[in-house]
Amino acid sequence: MFSVSKQVAIEEGAITLNKQPVAIFPISFLGDYIINIKGDLNEGRRLYESVKKGMIEFSVSLGEEYQLTSRIFLDRWIKYCGFAGWGTVSYKIVEEGNCGILSIAELPLHKYLRDKGVKVPSDPLFEGFIAGSASGTFKTDIDVIETECICSGRDICVYYWGPKEYLKEKFPDRYEKLFGETQ
Amino acid sequence: MNLLDALLMSRKMKFEDGSITLYGESVAILPLEGFIMYASKIASDKSTTKILYSTMRNSMLEQRNKLNAESKDNDPSGWICDSINLYGFGKMRYEKPLSSQNRTMILECSPFVKILKGKSSAPVDHIVRGALAGIASIATGQELHALETDCAVSGRENCRFILDSKEKLVNEFRELCEMQI
Numbered sequence A: 001m002f003s004v005s006k007q008v009a010i011e012e013g014a015i016t017l018n019k020q021p022v023a024i025f026p027i028s029f030l031g032d033y034i035i036n037i038k039g040d041l042n043e044g045r046r047l048y049e050s051v052k053k054g055m056i057e058f059s060v061s062l063g064e065e066y067q068l069t070s071r072i073f074l075d076r077w078i079k080y081c082g083f084a085g086w087g088t089v090s091y092k093i094v095e096e097g098n099c100g101i102l103s104i105a106e107l108p109l110h111k112y113l114r115d116k117g118v119k120v121p122s123d124p125l126f127e128g129f130i131a132g133s134a135s136g137t138f139k140t141d142i143d144v145i146e147t148e149c150i151c152s153g154r155d156i157c158v159y160y161w162g163p164k165e166y167l168k169e170k171f172p173d174r175y176e177k178l179f180g181e182t183q
Numbered sequence B: 001m002n003l004l005d006a007l008l009m010s011r012k013m014k015f016e017d018g019s020i021t022l023y024g025e026s027v028a029i030l031p032l033e034g035f036i037m038y039a040s041k042i043a044s045d046k047s048t049t050k051i052l053y054s055t056m057r058n059s060m061l062e063q064r065n066k067l068n069a070e071s072k073d074n075d076p077s078g079w080i081c082d083s084i085n086l087y088g089f090g091k092m093r094y095e096k097p098l099s100s101q102n103r104t105m106i107l108e109c110s111p112f113v114k115i116l117k118g119k120s121s122a123p124v125d126h127i128v129r130g131a132l133a134g135i136a137s138i139a140t141g142q143e144l145h146a147l148e149t150d151c152a153v154s155g156r157e158n159c160r161f162i163l164d165s166k167e168k169l170v171n172e173f174r175e176l177c178e179m180q181i
């Protein structure tokens, strides 16, 4: 059976997951960084795009797993997320192919943001993380919008993933803010 | 036994479904590629660089009480390196035992350098630099900052950091301080 913990190797100064470098991040660091750049949309985009690009490369570098069908690959991502401290994740494919909804219960990063008084979904880091993982999984350019968040009083965080056109049609206002030409 | 095994054994690091805690603080494991890309994009942007560094330094300092208790049980200079090395940002060692005369730290095998070598002229290890400044401040009981004076990204074998008070660093390395702290 596939086990995430067997894919992890820890040496002094280096942690790898399937031979790719990973690191342990304090949630307070990630959360405070998101808060510190919150007013700067351009910085948020730069973080989103960087993390997305990094996660696409990470997916490709998973090599053998990358060759799996997207369903199995997606299921592995979910396991990675749970293991790596990113909450309890479930998903629903909306259209066979590239659109779907990801729900996360007890996302520690957003619990932290909520406790720090953040009220609206505004986390380009985790959106970029999902966008890159989904782009890698479906081998096409996918973006992500968080539509519900425990920060704004919901029970879970909900993310829609899909090609830009899909998100633009479904969430025009949020899309314009996150990806639009004008700011 | 290395520090990580000791932490797992003593349940100071716990893996539970969907969450990980280290010394009771929430942590998460994240692939580094995204942050490495980000570090290369902000390399010449001093204001973002400083925010990244100070956010990590403060995140460590906020855990001062918990980490202080840990550091007391150990030799402080050794504990600084062991603690940093836990996170996976490279292998930190002190050039000589850390004291007011010897304040140089060496970082080997930075994952940021591995991917960005030759692709950046400015230092790229701001997250580990922030962790170093925070952890060393806790271990020594002083308000320390860290400068990366040489980064292996531009050709050297290892990265080199100087730890000192902000005042002394500004006196000695004014230009670097303007870029980094």
Ligand SMILES: [Zn+2]
Binding pocket: A107, A110, A121, A146, A148, A149, A150, A151, A156, A157, A158
């Ligand atoms: Zn959320």
